[in-house]
Amino acid sequence: MSETIKKFLYLNRKAPYGTIYAWESLEVVLIGAAFDQDVSLAFVDDGVYQLIKDQDTKGIGMKNFSPTYTALGDYEVKKVFVEKESLEERGLTLDDLQHLVWEDEDDDWAEKDSIELVSREEMTALMEDAEVVFSF
Amino acid sequence: MSTLHTVNKSPFEKSSLDACLSRVGAGANVLLLEDGVYAATKGTAVEPRVKQALDSVKLFVLGPDLMARGLSEDRVIDGISVVDYAGFVDLAAENDKVQAWL
Numbered sequence: 484m485s486e487t488i489k490k491f492l493y494l495n496r497k498a499p500y501g502t503i504y505a506w507e508s509l510e511v512v513l514i515g516a517a518f519d520q521d522v523s524l525a526f527v528d529d530g531v532y533q534l535i536k537d538q539d540t541k542g543i544g545m546k547n548f549s550p551t552y553t554a555l556g557d558y559e560v561k562k563v564f565v566e567k568e569s570l571e572e573r574g575l576t577l578d579d580l581q582h583l584v585w586e587d588e589d590d591d592w593a594e595k596d597s598i599e600l601v602s603r604e605e606m607t608a609l610m611e612d613a614e615v616v617f618s619f
Numbered sequence: 620m621s622t623l624h625t626v627n628k629s630p631f632e633k634s635s636l637d638a639c640l641s642r643v644g645a646g647a648n649v650l651l652l653e654d655g656v657y658a659a660t661k662g663t664a665v666e667p668r669v670k671q672a673l674d675s676v677k678l679f680v681l682g683p684d685l686m687a688r689g690l691s692e693d694r695v696i697d698g699i700s701v702v703d704y705a706g707f708v709d710l711a712a713e714n715d716k717v718q719a720w721l
Binding site: 539545549 | 628629657660662663683684687688689690691703
C-alpha cells in the first residue's frame with residue numbers, strides 16, 4: 484500500500500455503450516478505490532452522457548452499468564465534477580443526470596451530493612491541480 | 620438508386636454526421652444509431668444542422684439505442700422517425716444499398 488496520498492483525476496470524455504471506455508473507466512475507478520488516494524472524477528464532452536438517468540439497455544443486449552455510478556459513494560469516491568458547458572451543448576441539465584450521493588460519517592452519515600457542476604475554467608484548474616490523470 | 624446512410628458516431632466527437640449530411644442527395648434516408656442517436660435529441664449544439672437536413676432528407680433514429688442511453692422518445696427532434704430493429708431491417712431492404720459513415 485502506498486504511503487503517499489496523491490490526487491488522482493479520472494477524466495471521462497466518452498459516451499457509454501458506443502465504445503468500451505466508459506465502462507473500463509468505472510472498473511478502474513472501483514479497483515483504484517482499494518488504494519487510499521484522493522480521487523476525483525471529471526465528466527466532460529460526451530462523458531456527461533455516462534451519467535444520464537433511466538438508462539435501459541435491454542433493447543441492445545448490453546450490460547447496463549449505469550447503476551454502478553450510485554455505488555461510488557460507498558467506495559469513498561465523493562468528488563464527481565461535471566462540466567456545465569458540456570451539458571449545455573448537449574441540451575442537458577443536472578436534472579437529467581443520476582443523483583449521486585455519499586454518506587458523511589462526520590455528520591451523522593448525512594447524505595451529501597457527489598456531483599458538482601463546474602465551469603470549463605474550473606475544470607482547467609481541476610486538471611492542473613491533479614497529480615495523476617487517467618484519461619478515458 | 621436509393622441508399623440508406625447510417626451514422627453511428629456522436630456528432631460532438633466525430634465529423635461523420637456532417638460528412639454524411641453534406642454529401643447525401645435530396646430524398647436520401649439517414650439512420651442514426653449507436654452514439655449517432657445523440658444527434659437526434661433536442662436542444663443540442665448540432666440541432667440546427669439536423670433540422671436543416673430534415674428539409675431535404677428523411678431522418679430515422681434507432682429506438683433501442685436511445686433507450687439504452689436514457690433518452691426518451693420525447694427528446695427526439697420533431698420530424699425524425701424512431702424505428703426499432705425490425706424497422707432498421709425494413710429500411711435496409713427497401714433501399715438498394717446501405718452506406719455506413721463510420
